[in-house]
Amino acid sequence: MTRAIHWFRQDLRLSDNPALSAAARFGAVIPVYILDDVQAGEDAMGAASRVWLHKSLMKLNESLEGKLQVFCGDARKIIPNLVQEWQIGAVFWNRAYEPWRMRRDQQMKSALKQQGIRAESFQASLLWEPWTLSKPDGTPYKVFTPFYRRASLDMPPPREPLAQPDISFADIDAGQGIDTLKLVPDQDWARDFLADEPCGEQAAQARLQHFVENGLKGYKEGRDRPALSNVSRLSSALHFGEISPNHAYHAAYISGSPSDVEHFHKELAWREFSLSILYYNPELRRKNFNPAFDHFPWRQKHPKLWRWQMGQTGYPIIDAGMRQLYQTGWMHNRVRMIVASFLVKNMLVDWRVGEAWFWDTLSDADHASNSASWQWVAGSGADGAPYFRIFNPVLQGEKFDPDGAYTLRYVPELQELPKDFLHKPWQAPKNVLRESGVALGEDYPHPMLDLAESRRSALEAFEMMKAMNSAC
Numbered sequence: 001m002t003r004a005i006h007w008f009r010q011d012l013r014l015s016d017n018p019a020l021s022a023a024a025r026f027g028a029v030i031p032v033y034i035l036d037d038v039q040a041g042e043d044a045m046g047a048a049s050r051v052w053l054h055k056s057l058m059k060l061n062e063s064l065e066g067k068l069q070v071f072c073g074d075a076r077k078i079i080p081n082l083v084q085e086w087q088i089g090a091v092f093w094n095r096a097y098e099p100w101r102m103r104r105d106q107q108m109k110s111a112l113k114q115q116g117i118r119a120e121s122f123q124a125s126l127l128w129e130p131w132t133l134s135k136p137d138g139t140p141y142k143v144f145t146p147f148y149r150r151a152s153l154d155m156p157p158p159r160e161p162l163a164q165p166d167i168s169f170a171d172i173d174a175g176q177g178i179d180t181l182k183l184v185p186d187q188d189w190a191r192d193f194l195a196d197e198p199c200g201e202q203a204a205q206a207r208l209q210h211f212v213e214n215g216l217k218g219y220k221e222g223r224d225r226p227a228l229s230n231v232s233r234l235s236s237a238l239h240f241g242e243i244s245p246n247h248a249y250h251a252a253y254i255s256g257s258p259s260d261v262e263h264f265h266k267e268l269a270w271r272e273f274s275l276s277i278l279y280y281n282p283e284l285r286r287k288n289f290n291p292a293f294d295h296f297p298w299r300q301k302h303p304k305l306w307r308w309q310m311g312q313t314g315y316p317i318i319d320a321g322m323r324q325l326y327q328t329g330w331m332h333n334r335v336r337m338i339v340a341s342f343l344v345k346n347m348l349v350d351w352r353v354g355e356a357w358f359w360d361t362l363s364d365a366d367h368a369s370n371s372a373s374w375q376w377v378a379g380s381g382a383d384g385a386p387y388f389r390i391f392n393p394v395l396q397g398e399k400f401d402p403d404g405a406y407t408l409r410y411v412p413e414l415q416e417l418p419k420d421f422l423h424k425p426w427q428a429p430k431n432v433l434r435e436s437g438v439a440l441g442e443d444y445p446h447p448m449l450d451l452a453e454s455r456r457s458a459l460e461a462f463e464m465m466k467a468m469n470s471a472c
């Protein structure tokens, strides 16, 4: 029987996997995963993502009856070696869109074809290929609303998910164990990290089903309230391809109201929009999308950066978000926007510093969504928020977490504080603080900066940037 490699990458699932289905049709399948930090270089996965990946690969291997062949190194060398050694007739994979992967995959495809090997890639992690969704004049979209309008009105609807294929495995044992990838470091933080977080295809499907049955109703409003369970928490599963966006897109129809379904589809489309931005701007992680911001006086270092990273800013909603991130590898979208705005606007720190911290600590860290979102908050991105829109963490906390149910989960030291002061403990009278068992500066920090003053500095910096640009 002819043999085919299915090369798993960001498609760690068996169902709705077009490349795997093609491999199964072709012949006996050798499922392969390669941790390619060589080609990834500076874009190699961060620490939290690696732990998620480890758990996900273990689950995938179980579904593949222990047949997953795992390697570490340069895929451009490993795959051609396997092809020669095991007389492989074809190599199939699903497309991934980080610039380094695209470069490598193109090289791989032409090298294999030159060897006379069938090499085919498929669309599996996006609803629409970025090159099919451009403006009528052929240029890429820079604004979300027309992008989404064109996607939803002019493009064919996303295909229904494919069934899991019947697979005959080739009888080959060539790889190394998943443990040898050392994805989980031998460090304190990693020991219990994600221990209770279900990973893998079945868990992703259960997560989606739970969301569709329980969270989708009220999604449009509830998705902004971090204490509520109105978001899917599918981002890591979507990033690693434990579930396809098509699956999520179609499942939403089962029980959502038209406006909740539309809103969920819109959020999935933000993921597509970010990828489209990255596709047309491969330097998105490093360069301002709007070059006017090259003259912005960002701070590369800040003596109190650690207080932002560790959730010790003295602003409870920010500290809750940053602690949630560090402890669980995930943060609610509304809170991501608040903490990012605080870093780039109140602290005037370069968005790339925040992007790098998220890259290391998020289990859903995604090259496109992370850099596009950071740039969006910083004002330098596509369809960016106007620069003067600076989130006030007190007002945001009072609006989106009014009873503190979210904040107190991660900042329990303020448990006894009356709700009126929860998001601004420094305004509580001394006797109230004392009765609540809070000594500011001891149990919980004083605010690390003055909001009004830092807002003024941000706006001045913006004016300075504008002046420099008009002088150039």
Ligand SMILES: Cc1cc2nc3c(=O)[nH]c(=O)nc-3n(C[C@H](O)[C@H](O)[C@H](O)COP(=O)(O)OP(=O)(O)OC[C@H]3O[C@@H](n4cnc5c(N)ncnc54)[C@H](O)[C@@H]3O)c2cc1C
Residues within 6 Å of the ligand: 223, 231, 232, 233, 234, 235, 236, 238, 239, 267, 268, 269, 270, 271, 272, 274, 331, 332, 333, 334, 336, 337, 340, 358, 362, 364, 365, 366, 367, 369, 370, 371, 373, 374, 377
């Ligand atoms: C500063 C910042 C950094 C971010 N970094 C990442 C990142 O590295 N990886 C990542 O997946 N998302 C990132 N996001 C987007 C968003 O916060 C997460 O996708 C969302 O919180 C994931 O939770 P969920 O799965 O419950 O979302 P849901 O509300 O259930 O949405 C469903 C899916 O839609 C996609 N989605 C939703 N909102 C967005 C958005 N604004 N941009 C892009 N895709 C979206 C995600 O894939 C998500 O899983 C970032 C946002 C900000 C403000």
